[in-house]
Amino acid sequence: MTDLHGRRDGDPTSGQPGEGTPQERLLxxxxxxxxxxxxxxxxxxxxxxxxxxxRRVRYRNTWxxxxxxxxxxxxxxxxxxxxxxxxxxxxxxxxxxxxxxxxGGSPTGPNRDALHSAVAGRPADSATGASLPAxxxxxxxxxxxxxxSASPSAPAQTPWCAPADLGQSASRLETADAAGKVYxxxxxxxxxxxxxRVPDGGVLRVTTAVGSEPGSVxxxxxxxxxxxxxxxxxxxxxxxxxxxxxxxxRVRFGWVPGSGCTxxxxxxxxxxVPAVRAGLxxxxxxxxxxxxxxxxxxxSPSAPASPTPSPSPSPSGPEPVLTLAxxxxxxAPQVAELALRGSCGGTVHQSLPEPFGTADxxxxxxxx
Amino acid sequence: MGAVGVATLPVMTLPGAARRPADSAVAAAAAASGAAGASVDQLTETYRAHYRSLxxxxxxxxxxxSSCEDVVQEAFIRVHAARRxxxxxxxxxxxxxxxxxxxxxxxxxxxxxxxxxxxxxMPDMASAEEGAYDALERDRLRAALRGLQRRQRExxxxxxxxxxxxxxxxxxxxxSVGSVKAYGSRGLTALRVVMDTxxx
Numbered sequence: 001m002t003d004l005h006g007r008r009d010g011d012p013t014s015g016q017p018g019e020g021t022p023q024e025r026l027l028x029x030x031x032x033x034x035x036x037x038x039x040x041x042x043x044x045x046x047x048x049x050x051x052x053x054x055r056r057v058r059y060r061n062t063w064x065x066x067x068x069x070x071x072x073x074x075x076x077x078x079x080x081x082x083x084x085x086x087x088x089x090x091x092x093x094x095x096x097x098x099x100x101x102x103x104g105g106s107p108t109g110p111n112r113d114a115l116h117s118a119v120a121g122r123p124a125d126s127a128t129g130a131s132l133p134a135x136x137x138x139x140x141x142x143x144x145x146x147x148x149s150a151s152p153s154a155p156a157q158t159p160w161c162a163p164a165d166l167g168q169s170a171s172r173l174e175t176a177d178a179a180g181k182v183y184x185x186x187x188x189x190x191x192x193x194x195x196x197r198v199p200d201g202g203v204l205r206v207t208t209a210v211g212s213e214p215g216s217v218x219x220x221x222x223x224x225x226x227x228x229x230x231x232x233x234x235x236x237x238x239x240x241x242x243x244x245x246x247x248x249x250r251v252r253f254g255w256v257p258g259s260g261c262t263x264x265x266x267x268x269x270x271x272x273v274p275a276v277r278a279g280l281x282x283x284x285x286x287x288x289x290x291x292x293x294x295x296x297x298x299x300s301p302s303a304p305a306s307p308t309p310s311p312s313p314s315p316s317g318p319e320p321v322l323t324l325a326x327x328x329x330x331x332a333p334q335v336a337e338l339a340l341r342g343s344c345g346g347t348v349h350q351s352l353p354e355p356f357g358t359a360d361x362x363x364x365x366x367x368x
Numbered sequence: 369m370g371a372v373g374v375a376t377l378p379v380m381t382l383p384g385a386a387r388r389p390a391d392s393a394v395a396a397a398a399a400a401s402g403a404a405g406a407s408v409d410q411l412t413e414t415y416r417a418h419y420r421s422l423x424x425x426x427x428x429x430x431x432x433x434s435s436c437e438d439v440v441q442e443a444f445i446r447v448h449a450a451r452r453x454x455x456x457x458x459x460x461x462x463x464x465x466x467x468x469x470x471x472x473x474x475x476x477x478x479x480x481x482x483x484x485x486x487x488x489x490m491p492d493m494a495s496a497e498e499g500a501y502d503a504l505e506r507d508r509l510r511a512a513l514r515g516l517q518r519r520q521r522e523x524x525x526x527x528x529x530x531x532x533x534x535x536x537x538x539x540x541x542x543x544s545v546g547s548v549k550a551y552g553s554r555g556l557t558a559l560r561v562v563m564d565t566x567x568x
Binding site: 023024027028030031032033034035036038039040041044045047048049051052055056059 | 411412415419420423424427428433436437440441442444445446448449502505506509510524525528529531556559560
C-alpha cells in the first residue's frame with residue numbers, strides 16, 4: 001500500500017485529473033482514503049448561516065464608521081473657517097461594503113484575525129472592528145491642523161495598503177513661481193473595500209531627464225527650511241495616514257531648479273508646463289473633492305496640455321524635459337507621471353503622504 | 369423569496385435551479401442529497417455540494433479536525449458575505465477552495481507560532497481489521513504530508529485530492545504552472561522517500 005514507486009510511463013505531471021502514473025493514481029487513492037472518515041460537524045451549517053449576515057453587518061459598520069470619520073474630519077476644518085457643512089448627497093454608494101474581501105480571500109485583509117472569533121459566534125470586533133474609527137465622536141481629530149484626517153490613532157492592526165489597493169491616480173502641477181520653482185502633487189485613492197494604512201516609502205522617481213546632466217537631478221525628502229518653502233513643514237512625529245475605502249492621500253513635491261540651469265525660452269511661466277501624462281495604471285481622471293469623498297467626480301484641475309506643442313522653441317537640440325513618476329512603494333509599479341518641461345538640473349523635494357480630499361485644499365497657488 | 373428557512377439571507381435565495389444550468393454538479397449534489405425540495409437557498413446548496421470535500425481538503429492541509437472546521441466555515445462565511453462572489457455561482461467553489469488554502473496556511477502559521485504543534489488525533493473509528501489497516505496507512509500518509517514543504521503539500525493535495533489541473537492549482541496558489549510542476553514532482557519524490565523510510 002505504501003509503494004509509491006510507480007513507473008513513469010507518461011508525463012508524470014500531466015494536467016488531466018484522473019490520469020497519471022501509477023504512483024499518482026496510488027497517491028490519489030491514498031489521499032482520499034486518508035480523509036474518507038472526516039465528516040462535517042452538524043453544527044457547521046447553522047454557524048455559517050448565522051455568520052454570514054453578521055459578517056455583512058460588520059463590513060457595513062466598518063465602512064460606515066470609516067466614512068463617518070472622514071466626513072467628521074472634513075466638516076471640522078470648514079467649520080472653523082466659517083464654511084457650511086458638507087453636502088452629503090453625493091455620498092458614495094454601498095458597493096464598497098459589498099466587496100470587502102480581497103480576491104482570493106487572502107489573509108491579509110482586515111479579517112485576518114477574525115477566524116476563530118467569527119466562528120465562535122463572538123462579534124469579531126476585538127481584533128479589527130474596534131480598530132477602525134467606528135465612533136465618529138471619538139475618531140474626529142482635533143481640528144487644529146489643515147490635514148484633518150491624519151489619524152494618529154491609526155491602529156497597528158489595520159493592514160498596509162497593497163499596491164493593488166491604491167488606484168485612480170491624480171496629479172497636479174502648479175505654474176512655476178518667479179524663481180522657477182514648481183509645486184505639485186500626486187494623489188492616490190484607496191480603491192479596495194477595506195481601510196488600509198498608507199505605506200511608508202512612497203517613491204518619487206525621475207524617470208526621464210532629457211537635456212540634463214546625469215546625476216544633476218536629485219530627489220530629497222522635504223525638510224523644514226529647505227528650498228521648497230511652499231511645502232508644508234514635515235510633522236515632528238511621523239504620522240500614519242489611514243485610508244478609508246474611497247479615501248485619497250497625496251504626496252506633494254516641489255521642484256527647485258539648479259542654479260546652473262539655463263532654460264530655453266523666455267518667461268518662467270512657460271518653463272514648466274504641466275503635461276499630465278496618463279497614469280500608467282489608470283489615467284488621472286479625477287481629483288478628490290471635499291464634497292464628494294467617495295465619488296471623485298470633480299474635473300481634473302490640471303490642464304491636460306497637449307504633449308506635442310513646445311511652449312517655446314528650443315534653440316538647439318531637444319527641449320529639456322524631466323519626467324517624475326510616483327509609486328506607492330519602492331517595489332510597486334508607478335502609478336502617475338508628470339512632465340516638467342524646460343527643466344534640467346535641480347532638486348525634487350518630496351513631502352510625506354498626507355490625507356487628501358476632505359477639507360484640505362491645495363496650499364499651493366492655483367493654476368496650471 | 370420563496371425559500372424555506374432563509375429569511376436572514378434574502379440575497380442568496382435562488383428562485384429555482386433553472387437559473388444555474390452551468391452548475392450541474394451543485395444541482396446534482398443537492399438532488400442526490402434528497403433534500404432539494406421546491407427551492408433551496410444558495411448557501412445550503414453550496415454547503416451540501418462542497419462543504420465535505422473542502423473539509424477533507426483542509427484536513428489534508430492541516431491536521432486537527434477542529435481547525436479544519438473553523439477554516440472551512442470561515443471560508444464559507446467570507447465568500448458568502450461578499451455578494452459579488454456569490455453572484456457567479458460557477459466561481460464559488462474556486463473562491464472557497466482558494467480561501468480554504470489561504471486560511472489553512474495562516475492557521476498553520478499561527479499554530480506554529482503559538483507552539484501548539486501537538487496534533488489532535490483524528491476521531492478514531494477503526495476497530496475492525498480492515499479499519500485498523502486503513503488507519504495505519506492514513507496516519508503514515510498524514511505524517512508524511514506533514515513532513516513536506518508547505519508548497520509541496522499544497523500542490524499534491526490540490527492536484528491529487530482535489531483533482532485540479534496544474535493550471536487550476538497554479539491559480540489557487542498564486543504561482544506559475546512551472547512552479548506547480550516543480551513542487552509536484554519534488555513533493556512526490558519526497559513523499560516516496562518518507563513513506564519508504566517508515567515502511568520498514
